[in-house]
Amino acid sequence: METMIDRKPTDRRKQVLEAASRSFAAFGYKATTMDQVAKAAGVGKGTIYTFFANKEELFEQIVKDLIAELKAVAERTLDPALPFSDNLLGILQQVLAYRDRHGLVVKLSQEVKEFGTPMAKGGLEAVERSIVDYIAGHVSDAIAKGEVRRSDPALTAYMMLKMYLALTAEGDHLHEPLDAEQVLAHFRFYCLEGLAVV
Amino acid sequence: METMIDRKPTDRRKQVLEAASRSFAAFGYKATTMDQVAKAAGVGKGTIYTFFANKEELFEQIVKDLIAELKAVAERTLDPALPFSDNLLGILQQVLAYRDRHGLVVKLSQEVKEFGTPMAKGGLEAVERSIVDYIAGHVSDAIAKGEVRRSDPALTAYMMLKMYLALTAEGDHLHEPLDAEQVLAHFRFYCLEGLAVV
Amino acid sequence: METMIDRKPTDRRKQVLEAASRSFAAFGYKATTMDQVAKAAGVGKGTIYTFFANKEELFEQIVKDLIAELKAVAERTLDPALPFSDNLLGILQQVLAYRDRHGLVVKLSQEVKEFGTPMAKGGLEAVERSIVDYIAGHVSDAIAKGEVRRSDPALTAYMMLKMYLALTAEGDHLHEPLDAEQVLAHFRFYCLEGLAVV
Amino acid sequence: METMIDRKPTDRRKQVLEAASRSFAAFGYKATTMDQVAKAAGVGKGTIYTFFANKEELFEQIVKDLIAELKAVAERTLDPALPFSDNLLGILQQVLAYRDRHGLVVKLSQEVKEFGTPMAKGGLEAVERSIVDYIAGHVSDAIAKGEVRRSDPALTAYMMLKMYLALTAEGDHLHEPLDAEQVLAHFRFYCLEGLAVV
DNA sequence: AATGAATGAGTCTTCATTCAT
DNA sequence: AATGAATGAAGACTCATTCAT
Structure with missing residues (x-):
């Protein structure tokens, strides 16, 4: 039966x-x-x-899985032979393919500071920290190779994540949802090139 | 007594x-x-x-006050004679002075999409929309005057807000809290100049 | 001032x-x-x-005043020379004139068993008991004089009150509100004459 | 165990x-x-x-069940072959059997006009209206057959209900609780025969 | 004496968690 | 192992009552 x-x-x-x-x-x-x-x-x-064991643990598992998945995608895509910005955009491209599956969760983890005491204060930031650390490593390398301007790698990695999240965010109706290609183009524009007229 | x-x-x-x-x-x-x-x-x-009348109304009042206060600060600071980037940074500087008072609330309003049906769907986005609209107007002008590169003013304004919030965020312990001067410097770096080596 | x-x-x-x-x-x-x-x-x-001292006492005072007022009206109207049914209808007529002022309160006091423990259980019944006792006295006399059929005076008085209240009730929309004259006519019909065909 | x-x-x-x-x-x-x-x-x-779902719905369910049960009792007892007054008294007798179980609820529904806006305005009167309508139908028939005096069937039905409730009421300690037989006898006396000496 | 701003005990309702089946 | 009926702690909100002015 x-x-x-x-x-x-x-x-x-x-x-x-x-x-x-x-x-x-x-x-x-x-x-x-x-x-x-x-x-x-x-x-x-x-x-x-x-x-x-409880709701919190369920949430944490989801977050943990997400981190692992993102790392896997990145590792799979990374080509040490390519310059930093190519790799960066390449990885973004890959991650964007998964947007439907977990893009929202990324956004959630960013947006939700919305937790009672139970949900350990910084607990959620695990995702972001993990991602930022990962990117920061590569930013460091890129700086060393002179591929990007000198800066604090950690802060730069953090800003990159925020910009990515801002562009992919679908929740706020502050801008039209962008397709993958648009996200890439705008990321290049705002993050790498800057607004200033040269 | x-x-x-x-x-x-x-x-x-x-x-x-x-x-x-x-x-x-x-x-x-x-x-x-x-x-x-x-x-x-x-x-x-x-x-x-x-x-x-209820929790929601209390929240809305806080948000409303904040918008008003931010607008007042911006208007007070704006000098039409100055170029866009000067005004932008000037206003940021002013707003930063209030950070202790309501910086956290700005952050909150950005982060909390976390609302059931009661809290009117996009209601919270009022803050961001209001700010973005305001900035967008000035971006438009700046583009017209050739002070910044051509772009979608709304999206650019939105990205600026996100970058600003990312830099001033104190909640996430993803980066050291920055003092006002550092915020300004980094904002100029990431937003206006870009990472790419010239 | x-x-x-x-x-x-x-x-x-x-x-x-x-x-x-x-x-x-x-x-x-x-x-x-x-x-x-x-x-x-x-x-x-x-x-x-x-x-x-409190809400309850306020309510009790209203009830007390009402009883007094009703008694006064009755006493003023009662004419020992007239037969019972005339007096009864006469008093009803007088009381009906006050309906706007306190008719509703009578009804309330009847309807509201709706009281927490504080409002002493039978406390409210004071009104009804007081009225019933009053009428019962006169029913007794009427029976003694052979003016009405033999019955338990207390129960008869009680039934009279209930019929009166039923006819004057304006709250339930179970029947059209009746004017004073209609109330009198119906009271005579239902209470004194009965439904049975003779 | x-x-x-x-x-x-x-x-x-x-x-x-x-x-x-x-x-x-x-x-x-x-x-x-x-x-x-x-x-x-x-x-x-x-x-x-x-x-x-909530307190109100719980209350409504109780009222609804009660109506259904009363109707069922009435239908079961009604014998079209018998004269009106016999049927009326027969049904009363049946209903009285239920008194112990929910007679208090009947009384409640009668007494509680005590509802703020939440409890739909006339919502409670559903019980009474339902009962009154039912009786009124039978009163109409009885009048047509000349079994009772001519009167407004709706009003008569309403008065009958009120008298019945008055007689069965246990809450007010205005009269001794009556047993089933007494209720029937008194109902016949007050409702059908009337007080007036013939 | 009169006021009404301030209070908190007491309500209804939700939902994470447990446990008998 | 899987279930979902049962639970009660916790939260938003009301309103009789108090007390400083």
């Missing part, structure tokens, strides 16, 4: 993660209820708690 | 606004409880409701 | 009683707020508390 | 309805707190909300 549905047992964990990911992205952390997640995942509410 | 406390009776509304402002900035909208605000303001819970 | 309003100081207590009376009748006990009463009476909220 | 408690899981909804019914009858709508109901029903407060 289980044959009718016939899901491999290990499916359930992934289903939960994906449903939760979508919910967090769409409604935010607090506004997402465990009922919602269970319903969306097509599992019982109790099932979630067999995988994750 | 009253001299120790000695608050003008009309203080209370302001006390509430300031305590709420701090709380919203520190914990976000949802995570801020009215009890908290009352305690922080040193007033009874009911007192808040004599001034504001 | 007080001359502009120029109310005799003793006015205030009566103003409060009347405003409260109207409010209780219109909205019920719980749904009537002290703010409402104060506003309607044109006095400060605190003023109410100089006359009445 | 479970035998002592041994409740079928589905019991809970009914437990809540019954506890609420008792509480509403005893204390009224406003004075009944959800905590009280939960405690009285022996369930958690949240449990109530799994069955009823």
Whole structure:
């Protein structure tokens, strides 16, 4: 009688993660209820708690997975033979392909300082810090190679992330959603070239 | 004997606004409880409701005040005789002076997309939209005068705001807090000049 | 400078009683707020508390006054020379003239069992009991004189009150509001004559 | 070991309805707190909300059930072959059998006009209107058949209900509680025969 | 004496978490 | 192992009452 549905047992964990990911992205952390997640995942509410001790842990797992995935994408794309800006834009291009899947989560993690005490203050910044550290390493190299102007690599990496997030943000209706190509072009314009007339 | 406390009776509304402002900035909208605000303001819970019909209205008032204040600062500082970048940096400089008072709120309003149905959908974006519109107008002028490179004024204004907020953000411990002078210098560097070696 | 309003100081207590009376009748006990009463009476909220220790006491006073007023009306109208049914209808006629002023309160006192523990359980029934006792006395006499059929005077009095209240009730939209004359006619029909075909 | 408690899981909804019914009858709508109901029903407060969206809906359900039950009783008892007064008294007799179970609720619905805006204005009168309409239909027939004196059927039905409620009321300690037989006898006396000596 | 701003106990309602099945 | 009915702590909001002016 289980044959009718016939899901491999290990499916359930992934289903939960994906449903939760979508919910967090769409409604935010607090506004997402465990009922919602269970319903969306097509599992019982109790099932979630067999995988994750609580809501917070579920959220953290999503964030952790995201970091790993982003790193993997970056590593896969990076070509040491190419100049920094090519690599940077190349990676952005790859990441943008995933935008539908986790772009919103990136945005969420950026936007949500919205957490009670339980959700450890800096906990969320794990994502950003991890990304920034990663980029900063490459910025350092690029500076050393004279490929970009001299600057604080950490701060520059941070500004890059913010600009990327600003351009890809779909939530605020402050600007039209940009397609991948536009994001790349504008990123190059604002981040690399600058506004000043030469 | 009253001299120790000695608050003008009309203080209370302001006390509430300031305590709420701090709380919203520190914990976000949802995570801020009215009890908290009352305690922080040193007033009874009911007192808040004599001034504001509900939590949402309290929040909106803070946002509204902020917009007004920012506009006032900008108008006061703007000198049509000066070139765009000077005005831009001048205004930033002025606004930065207020950072302690409401910088956090700016950040909050940017970060909190975290609202259920009650908090009118785009309602919060009022702040950003208002600021962006304002800047966009001046960007337009600057482009017309050839003071900056040709670009979509709205998008450029939006990116400027995001960069400014990124640099002044104190919440994320992703970079050391910068003092006013540093913010200005970095803003010039990242926003106007760009990273690319010339 | 007080001359502009120029109310005799003793006015205030009566103003409060009347405003409260109207409010209780219109909205019920719980749904009537002290703010409402104060506003309607044109006095400060605190003023109410100089006359009445609390909301309950205010209500009780209204009830007490009402009883007294009803008794006075009855006494004034009663003519021992007339037969019972004439007196009964005569008194009803008098009381009906006051309907605008306190008819609603009578109804309220009947309808509102709606009281927390504070409002002593049977406390409200004071009105009804007082009225019933009064009528019962006269029913007794009437029975003794053979003017009405033999019955339990208390129960008959009680039923009379209920019928009267049912006919004068304006709150339920179960029947069209009846004018004084109609009330009298119907009271005679239902209470004295009965439905049965003879 | 479970035998002592041994409740079928589905019991809970009914437990809540019954506890609420008792509480509403005893204390009224406003004075009944959800905590009280939960405690009285022996369930958690949240449990109530799994069955009823809110307090108002809980109340409405009780009222609705009551109407349905009363109608069912009436239909079951009605015998078109019998004269009106027999049917009327027969139905009363049946309804009286229910008195112990929810007679108080009937009374409540009659007494509580005590509702702010939330509780839909005439919403509560649904019970009475429903009952009155039902009786009125039968009164019409009875008049047509010459079984009772000519009168406005709606008003007569309304008066009958009020008299019935007055006689069965247990809340007011204005008269001794009557047993079923007494209620019937008195109803016949006051409603059908009238007080006047023939 | 009169006021009304201030108060906080008490309400309804939500939702993360548990546990019997 | 999976479930979802049950729970109660916590939050927004109301309003009778107090008290400084």
